[in-house]
Amino acid sequence: MTLISIDGVSRRFGDVTALDSVSLEIRQGEFFALLGPSGCGKTTLLRILAGFEQPDDGAVSLDGEDLLKIAPHRRPINLMFQSYALFPHMTVERNIAYGLEREKLPKKEIRERVAEVLETVGLSTQARRKPHQLSGGQRQRVALARAIVKRPRLLLLDEPLSALDKKVRAEMQLELKRLQHEVGITFVVVTHDQEEAMSLADRIAVMQGGKVEQVDAPIELYDRPRTPFVAGFIGANNIFSGKVTEGGVHVDGIGLLPAPKGVDGDTALLAVRPEKVRLTQIAPKAEEAVEAVEAKAVAEVTAEVKDDAVTTDEGAEPKAEEAADAAEAKTDADAEATSESADESKDEATADNTDEAKDEAKDESEAKDEATSEEAAESTAEAEVKEGPLKTDEGAEPKAPEPAVPADEAESAEPSDEVQADESKGEADAEADSEPVATDSDEAEPQGDAVSEAEPKPETEGEAPAEAEADGGTDLRAVVKDAMSGELDAEAMAEMVSKAVAGVVAKVVAEVVAEVIADNDAKARAKTEEKDETAPEAEVAAETETTREPAPETGDAPETAPETAAETVAEAVPVQKQEVVAESGDEDKADAEPESPLRGTVVDVSFYGGTSHIVLRVEGHEGHVLAATQGSARVEPGTEVAIGWDAADAVLIPA
Numbered sequence: 104m105t106l107i108s109i110d111g112v113s114r115r116f117g118d119v120t121a122l123d124s125v126s127l128e129i130r131q132g133e134f135f136a137l138l139g140p141s142g143c144g145k146t147t148l149l150r151i152l153a154g155f156e157q158p159d160d161g162a163v164s165l166d167g168e169d170l171l172k173i174a175p176h177r178r179p180i181n182l183m184f185q186s187y188a189l190f191p192h193m194t195v196e197r198n199i200a201y202g203l204e205r206e207k208l209p210k211k212e213i214r215e216r217v218a219e220v221l222e223t224v225g226l227s228t229q230a231r232r233k234p235h236q237l238s239g240g241q242r243q244r245v246a247l248a249r250a251i252v253k254r255p256r257l258l259l260l261d262e263p264l265s266a267l268d269k270k271v272r273a274e275m276q277l278e279l280k281r282l283q284h285e286v287g288i289t290f291v292v293v294t295h296d297q298e299e300a301m302s303l304a305d306r307i308a309v310m311q312g313g314k315v316e317q318v319d320a321p322i323e324l325y326d327r328p329r330t331p332f333v334a335g336f337i338g339a340n341n342i343f344s345g346k347v348t349e350g351g352v353h354v355d356g357i358g359l360l361p362a363p364k365g366v367d368g369d370t371a372l373l374a375v376r377p378e379k380v381r382l383t384q385i386a387p388k389a390e391e392a393v394e395a396v397e398a399k400a401v402a403e404v405t406a407e408v409k410d411d412a413v414t415t416d417e418g419a420e421p422k423a424e425e426a427a428d429a430a431e432a433k434t435d436a437d438a439e440a441t442s443e444s445a446d447e448s449k450d451e452a453t454a455d456n457t458d459e460a461k462d463e464a465k466d467e468s469e470a471k472d473e474a475t476s477e478e479a480a481e482s483t484a485e486a487e488v489k490e491g492p493l494k495t496d497e498g499a500e501p502k503a504p505e506p507a508v509p510a511d512e513a514e515s516a517e518p519s520d521e522v523q524a525d526e527s528k529g530e531a532d533a534e535a536d537s538e539p540v541a542t543d544s545d546e547a548e549p550q551g552d553a554v555s556e557a558e559p560k561p562e563t564e565g566e567a568p569a570e571a572e573a574d575g576g577t578d579l580r581a582v583v584k585d586a587m588s589g590e591l592d593a594e595a596m597a598e599m600v601s602k603a604v605a606g607v608v609a610k611v612v613a614e615v616v617a618e619v620i621a622d623n624d625a626k627a628r629a630k631t632e633e634k635d636e637t638a639p640e641a642e643v644a645a646e647t648e649t650t651r652e653p654a655p656e657t658g659d660a661p662e663t664a665p666e667t668a669a670e671t672v673a674e675a676v677p678v679q680k681q682e683v684v685a686e687s688g689d690e691d692k693a694d695a696e697p698e699s700p701l702r703g704t705v706v707d708v709s710f711y712g713g714t715s716h717i718v719l720r721v722e723g724h725e726g727h728v729l730a731a732t733q734g735s736a737r738v739e740p741g742t743e744v745a746i747g748w749d750a751a752d753a754v755l756i757p758a
């Protein structure tokens with residue numbers, strides 16, 4: 104039932120139009136809010152209801168009776184001021200009783216009504232205090248008690264909670280709502296605080312520039328804003344301006360965004376709430392997958408090396424274990440670190456004089472003579488590596504990267520870094536170069552030649568051991584052998600084991616990369632064929648999004664280092680296959696929606712109120728796109744994401 108009817112009310116102050124033909128209805132018993140930015144005319148409308156201001160045009164009625172003809176003090180309306188306007192020299196109960204005393208009601212009735220209202224606002228024990236002896240929240244309750252004790256039909260509250268700090272304000276919001284229900288009085292609150300209006304009011308009139316933009320329940324205002332101003336003013340929103348088409352809203356510089364149906368050809372705003380935005384991580388997931396493969400492979404290979412050393416030669420065990428431990432500590436060492444250390448070793452080795460190199464060669468040949476037990480260990484290690492998770496048998500094995508200078512050209516070439524590396528190994532070593540991890544079961548037999556081929560130590564030229572395996576990592580057999588013979592100190596052993604592990608890991612990563620690329624390429628082809636038969640426009644978008652490196656025809660690995668391989672995986676994995684990092688709403692619905700062309704970068708992630716708030720930068724879009732997800736988001740600044748939403752979750756607003 105309508106209590107107050109406001110019809111075409113205008114109020115001007117000189118050049119300023121404070122109210123411009125405002126019309127709205129306030130229902131009996133409801134908690135109504137006038138919400139809008141400073142200067143939009145809220146207070147002027149409140150003052151007209153209270154009788155302190157007269158409109159230039161329009162009509163206002165209460166229960167169908169012309170309110171404008173009633174003198175302010177005779178209206179069944181009370182106004183609670185922002186400042187509370189308490190009498191400082193009077194006690195709490197006298198402040199509350201004041202209005203009733205002015206009406207000359209019987210003292211007994213006044214006492215009973217004051218006691219009742221003190222009970223309602225929870226101030227019975229503070230009845231004898233003066234305002235300065237109360238907290239802000241308590242003073243606000245006294246002002247409220249004084250307003251409701253007269254039992255008005257309508258209570259007007261101008262920014263009632265603005266003088267309170269945040270915590271007390273939250274408490275008083277609840278208290279105000281409880282009171283309103285309890286006393287059954289119609290409340291009209293003026294506020295510029297949308298959170299306050301949304302949490303207090305049954306319905307809200309959103310005002311802007313002296314006009315009412317929309318009157319609705321809070322949830323409707325939030326879900327179905329009807330004007331651009333309301334869409335931007337109530338809560339956070341992502342707003343895009345574009346042209347309505349059959350497939351969505353076309354935004355210049357971005358493309359076709361998912362949107363509900365509208366009038367084709369109209370210019371409109373598309374509003375999407377942050378919690379409706381779905382983020383799909385593009386790159387990091389694939390990198391993580393590669394890192395996980397690397398870490399797993401390194402750990403397993405290291406374990407193999409350790410086990411072999413323990414079981415085959417007790418005397419050499421401490422050194423080998425030390426080396427393996429050091430290698431384990433280096434599990435996160437990537438190819439870059441490996442090449443860095445290789446460079447260092449090389450520099451050192453080049454600086455060594457020839458005598459030192461000769462000494463080492465001599466030591467090495469002595470070590471070969473003592474090698475029987477080491478060779479046994481070596482063959483065990485080799486066999487284990489072949490049977491383990493790092494499949495290296497020739498049929499399935501991706502090719503290792505080619506050496507920078509082929510071994511058979513090394514001798515004739517000018518001495519470069521690569522040439523030195525090849526020379527150090529000699530001709531017999533050339534085959535081992537292309538197969539850094541043993542792949543032939545015959546090699547499991549202990550053979551003097553195999554030891555010689557695998558020997559990472561320089562023979563004549565003084566090159567560092569690491570150089571000998573520049574094409575794919577140090578041979579594990581040689582590393583284990585040296586570790587057990589105690590020929591090299593622990594630090595050198597650690598470095599070599601690390602390089603050997605890196606070489607094996609590179610192969611495994613390359614293999615995985617090749618599989619993923621081939622898989623994704625097949626899927627992308629299938630998708631393209633599917634789209635050929637359906638929507639031609641969608642095909643263009645899909646092609647733009649999924650243009651990737653061509654997949655190799657065979658299982659051959661790309662000739663890249665592991666980190667490059669990781670990038671390739673990231674590029675090759677279609678967006679649709681990626682992990683959803685922030686999402687709300689019905690997941691089933693998402694499948695049927697056209698994909699949004701939006702791509703963005705996470706700029707900031709903050710967590711408050713149980714929600715992760717994600718700020719994204721999107722090329723072609725002014726300002727940021729906001730996303731929100733319950734709990735902690737699995738996304739970090741810098742992450743590249745695909746941004747989408749269900750068309751039904753977006754709102755189309757005529758521009």
Ligand SMILES: Nc1ncnc2c1ncn2[C@@H]1O[C@H](COP(=O)(O)OP(=O)(O)OP(=O)(O)O)[C@@H](O)[C@H]1O
Nearest residue numbers: 116119120121140141142143144145146147148295
């Ligand atoms: N007595 C007056 N004389 C001149 N201009 C006035 C007067 N009262 C209000 N205005 C102007 O009318 C417009 C609306 O003012 P009003 O106080 O109603 O806005 P409001 O929405 O309540 O703002 P706030 O939230 O800042 O209180 C403003 O531009 C204001 O400057």
